[in-house]
Amino acid sequence: MPNKKSASARPVKRTPRRSVLSDDIYEMIKAMIFEHEIAPGTKVNIDALAVQLDVSQTPVREALARLESDGLIAKEPLKGYKATALLSLKEFNDLFQFRLLIEPWAAEQAAKLVDNTGKTALKAEMQSAKTALKISGDDQFQALTEHDARFHALIASISGNQSVADSYERTHCHLHLFRLYMANKLHLIEGESRAKFVQDLFEEYYQVGSGQLAIKEHDVIAKAIIDQNSKAARTAMHSHIESSLKRFAPAAQAINKK
Amino acid sequence: MPNKKSASARPVKRTPRRSVLSDDIYEMIKAMIFEHEIAPGTKVNIDALAVQLDVSQTPVREALARLESDGLIAKEPLKGYKATALLSLKEFNDLFQFRLLIEPWAAEQAAKLVDNTGKTALKAEMQSAKTALKISGDDQFQALTEHDARFHALIASISGNQSVADSYERTHCHLHLFRLYMANKLHLIEGESRAKFVQDLFEEYYQVGSGQLAIKEHDVIAKAIIDQNSKAARTAMHSHIESSLKRFAPAAQAINKK
DNA sequence: CGTTAAAAAATCCTATAGGAAAACTTAGTC
DNA sequence: GACTAAGTTTTCCTATAGGATTTTTTAACG
Known part of the structure; x- marks a missing residue:
């Protein structure tokens, strides 16, 4: 990339400020698990969740993928997501x-x-x-x-x-x-x-x-x-x-x- | 965007599929990072990646979300994904x-x-x-x-x-x-x-x-x-x-x- | 009555196009 | 040369249609 003003000048860190929708959805779903709004072991319907949160499926899917990595949601291929059970x-x-x-x-x-x-x-x-x-x-x-x-x-x-x-x-x-x-x-x-x-x-x-x-x-x-x-x-x-x-x-x- | 329909005239029948596409894509992208096909620190364009792997954006997004949880890919809101740097x-x-x-x-x-x-x-x-x-x-x-x-x-x-x-x-x-x-x-x-x-x-x-x-x-x-x-x-x-x-x-x- | 098999419904997964907002680039003006 | 404004690109998100798989229902048979 070409010159970026003077290198010595203070790099005005303008943060994006706005968070991304999928991040918000991630936090929302996590909160729902937190509060048993999504009970342990119950199925999580992507479509229903998208409608409920008033967003499309895409951000919901991304959030669920991350929650699966976190071990909070389990994915069964072609059967859907479900909240993980309580700890044994x-x-x-x-x-x-x-x-x-x-x-x-x-x-x-x-x-x-x-x-x-x-x-x-x-x-x-x-x-x-x-x-x-x-x-x-x-x-x-x-x-x-x-x-x-x-x-x-x-x-x-x-x-x-x-x-x-x-x-x-x-x-x-x-x-x-x-x-x-x-x-x-x-x-x-x-x-x-x-x-x-x-x-x-x-x-x-x-x-x-x-x-x-x-x-x-x-x-x-x-x-x-x-x-x-x-x-x-x-x-x-x-x-x-x-x-x-x-x-x-x-x-x-x-x-x-x- | 012109249709890239018949990229190789391959029958769309994707074989008897037992695993889920997004999981395969996840492994593929991980392998690309593994082998420096995606070099540390470089940007990862969702669109380009989807075209390259010949799938739609959806599974690529899910894979990247999981890779971010893994710490292999970093997401900068509204700027896109990039591969994480090598370990210091x-x-x-x-x-x-x-x-x-x-x-x-x-x-x-x-x-x-x-x-x-x-x-x-x-x-x-x-x-x-x-x-x-x-x-x-x-x-x-x-x-x-x-x-x-x-x-x-x-x-x-x-x-x-x-x-x-x-x-x-x-x-x-x-x-x-x-x-x-x-x-x-x-x-x-x-x-x-x-x-x-x-x-x-x-x-x-x-x-x-x-x-x-x-x-x-x-x-x-x-x-x-x-x-x-x-x-x-x-x-x-x-x-x-x-x-x-x-x-x-x-x-x-x-x-x-x- | 119980078991099996086919058909229907529900659900999940993928594909594709396109719009909105932000970031970046370029051009014009002072 | 510095600042502003418009245009372009990029990225994120939405919407919807259709294919694939599982589950449920229905019907036939022993």
Whole structure:
């Protein structure tokens, strides 16, 4: 390409601003899965989805192709797409085992490499967690789950290893956890006397009523990273994931017994 | 646009089709990236690609959407798709660091859980490696790279953890390694006196002439798993990845100095 | 009554043309 | 030479028709 003004001149980064329709559709469908609007295991009719979202098939197809790569939608050739089932107990354990392989290392690296920008971001994220504690109901659960996702993604990002950060993102673990929670919740609505169970699950996971356990665990991790204490960060992350697994296992088990 | 109807007067009957076209296109485009037919960093025109592959835009779009999820193609909104650049030295190191986090664990688990089916598969794969050693030229490099990919994927699969296996698959590390090799090779063709370098790279990586080092390392890992010696499997995998990194680092470095 | 086979319907997949919006190029004016 | 304005190209999206495959329905037969 010919001269592009003077090389020294500031390259006015004019970003396209407008997002592409297929990206929006991708997010919309993901949100529908998130909220059980598309229930696990149900078929996804391309035509119907296009009509419902008021777009043509093309962007829907692109979004579904990406969601398939993400493992959120499964494609059966010539039979159509369907939302993947909820995590089985084994898949759930496997997922957390995978996280145990990469996240403690990521926390350790983050503690070694963190700069002021990273420290500020960590503090801000912990602040947002405290804000989320003031919400109530499902919205709170969703807000806390989203904080959880951002918190872990942030640490993976601060670790400086893009491969690790990407692989964490692609686990979509927060989405799976939220679907699990909602599934239990919805079963409750269907009539079973699981009101207490769901409440317990909620309490157990985030311990909102008692000690905000998960948030406190996040606090320990964040402090270790900010103090650049890499060993402490590693062990704190490790035990956080393990205790998180323990808190959520009953939810996964309940599904599998269905 | 004139109709390109009878490009080769081929009967439109596309044979008894069992797989879906968009999947085939996905593999084709991946192969084109693999072989530098689509060079790193170059633009990918959907229209041109559709014409070239003699299909419509729809399957090409779906394939590109999936390739973007894979990180092999980047999309710039309203500007189109382009092939991602070759791995920088840092990205290369990060990728191998990531592999060090999951693959030694996978080998350890594989040794613990392997059954007769798995043992048979491992033996078969090692046999195919020995077959590949008889080929010559680029084809041999590709054959060995493909064996490498299958071998590591197989162990991840035997580990029994789908999250781990998936995350390994999505690194597409064999594809990145092959692109790196080809890039050096092509630079050579462009005139620099790197004939010896590429040859060295080839020799260094697989040690075909001397001791088939990488294959021997695979052998050690395979034997440890078959013997169900989990500790040995772990350490063998760890040192294999580290030595693989050492063998390939010069190739990545050469690219970055360009 | 149960099983099998053919026909019909539903659904998915592909092909093609064309329009809208953005980015790029070119030309004209100060 | 710098800035603006129109034209061109590119890219994304829409729409629709038709082919291919699976599923369902219907009908015949043992």
